[in-house]
Amino acid sequence: MDDAASSLIVDVLIVGAGPVGLFGAYYAGVRGLNVALLDSLEEPGGQITAMYPEKAIFDVAGFPAIRGRELVENLVRQAAPFAPRYLLGQQAVGLERGRADGGFVVTSSTGLRISARSIIITGGIGTFTPRPLPTGEDRLGRGVVHFVPKPQEYAELDVVIVGGGDSAVDWALLLEPIAKSVTIVHRRAAFRAHPHSVAVMHASSVNVLTDAQVSSVLGDPLHSVEVTVDGETALISAHRLVAALGFIANLGPLLDWGLEIVQRRHLVVDTTMATSVPGVYASGDICEYPGKVRLIATGFGEVATAVNNAVAFMDPGASVFPGHLSDYAPTDTAGAPGTPTTVNTGGVS
Ligand SMILES: Cc1cc2nc3c(=O)[nH]c(=O)nc-3n(C[C@H](O)[C@H](O)[C@H](O)COP(=O)(O)OP(=O)(O)OC[C@H]3O[C@@H](n4cnc5c(N)ncnc54)[C@H](O)[C@@H]3O)c2cc1C
Numbered sequence: 001m002d003d004a005a006s007s008l009i010v011d012v013l014i015v016g017a018g019p020v021g022l023f024g025a026y027y028a029g030v031r032g033l034n035v036a037l038l039d040s041l042e043e044p045g046g047q048i049t050a051m052y053p054e055k056a057i058f059d060v061a062g063f064p065a066i067r068g069r070e071l072v073e074n075l076v077r078q079a080a081p082f083a084p085r086y087l088l089g090q091q092a093v094g095l096e097r098g099r100a101d102g103g104f105v106v107t108s109s110t111g112l113r114i115s116a117r118s119i120i121i122t123g124g125i126g127t128f129t130p131r132p133l134p135t136g137e138d139r140l141g142r143g144v145v146h147f148v149p150k151p152q153e154y155a156e157l158d159v160v161i162v163g164g165g166d167s168a169v170d171w172a173l174l175l176e177p178i179a180k181s182v183t184i185v186h187r188r189a190a191f192r193a194h195p196h197s198v199a200v201m202h203a204s205s206v207n208v209l210t211d212a213q214v215s216s217v218l219g220d221p222l223h224s225v226e227v228t229v230d231g232e233t234a235l236i237s238a239h240r241l242v243a244a245l246g247f248i249a250n251l252g253p254l255l256d257w258g259l260e261i262v263q264r265r266h267l268v269v270d271t272t273m274a275t276s277v278p279g280v281y282a283s284g285d286i287c288e289y290p291g292k293v294r295l296i297a298t299g300f301g302e303v304a305t306a307v308n309n310a311v312a313f314m315d316p317g318a319s320v321f322p323g324h325l326s327d328y329a330p331t332d333t334a335g336a337p338g339t340p341t342t343v344n345t346g347g348v349s
Pocket residue numbers: 015016017018019020021038039040041045046047048051052056057058059090091092093122123124125126127166167170251252253254283284285286294295296297299
């Protein structure tokens with residue numbers, strides 16, 4: 001991955017190197033554009049890398065099942081022939097408009113200035129910070145965790161997971177065959193997670209406690225938690241307490257970019273994925289339009305639309321339609337397209 005320089009000129013800057021931004025980088029490369037990806041995280045992959053790298057994903061077209069980490073690796077490999085610049089560990093903070101050529105300058109939290117003729121925002125849920133546990137948050141890193149990046153480290157451990165959403169249930173299912181025991185504690189009767197996952201969890205060996213709360217965290221190192229169910233307390237052996245209460249998402253500086261926003265969370269786009277600012281597009285979880293479905297599969301289609309429309313925005317003579325990529329001769333066995341249609345490019349400084 002790339003080191004930051006103090007300034008950079010690209011055709012397209014993609015803000016957010018999650019799955020959707022990564023696929024956008026591939027498509028920008030196919031259209032002959034110089035592209036950079038900016039992300040506040042240290043690794044590409046967005047929510048997948050941060051929250052569920054080991055989970056199997058079943059609803060990406062063409063993959064009956066693919067592990068999160070593998071999908072991200074594939075996306076990085078798919079874009080690699082076009083040498084996108086990765087500007088990681090830095091947040092996009094400022095947007096300046098009104099360059100003589102109609103382009104933009106984005107400033108990052110490390111002081112990098114990136115000039116781009118078009119911007120595609122694939123910022124997902126923005127920067128995400130895990131919701132803290134009401135009890136036990138002070139032990140974060142000492143038995144209490146928010147993420148499960150390496151499930152194998154839970155072998156032979158008793159694990160208690162707190163939460164009722166997708167992350168909680170997914171981690172329960174992921175850890176069930178690995179850990180010594182898995183207990184899920186949810187303060188409501190019904191889970192918010194995908195119904196199929198909940199059904200699989202109920203049929204598994206996961207100990208499911210609903211209308212329940214962790215009332216005390218015991219031992220340092222952690223050895224057990226006290227759980228209150230209907231006013232009664234029970235002691236449960238726990239070497240790890242996984243707090244999966246969701247995330248506080250914040251678009252942060254993007255809120256001040258002058259784009260039309262709904263609920264301070266989503267950028268309004270039209271059918272070309274254009275935001276309210278000409279030349280700025282959005283795709284993936286961050287964008288909003290009637291009927292929007294927040295899935296990886298839909299984000300991939302949206303970003304292909306965004307990139308191809310950005311091409312026509314930058315070069316009004318160019319077609320939005322890229323042609324069928326199988327028309328291009330692959331340059332290697334990985335099947336990277338050969339000489340795609342080029343658009344007038346700005347080059348990288
Ligand atoms: C536990 C869990 C399980 C899931 N399972 C599935 C599933 O099975 N199938 C499915 O289709 N979807 C699933 N999802 C949803 C899926 O992960 C999202 O739809 C997908 O990640 C959206 O991709 P994205 O690229 O739009 O955004 P993200 O993955 O959120 O990536 C956005 C990136 O933008 C960066 N960013 C944000 N703001 C800035 C800024 N100002 N400057 C720099 N960088 C910024 C963030 O750091 C992040 O890396 C799941 C989600 C969770 C939490």
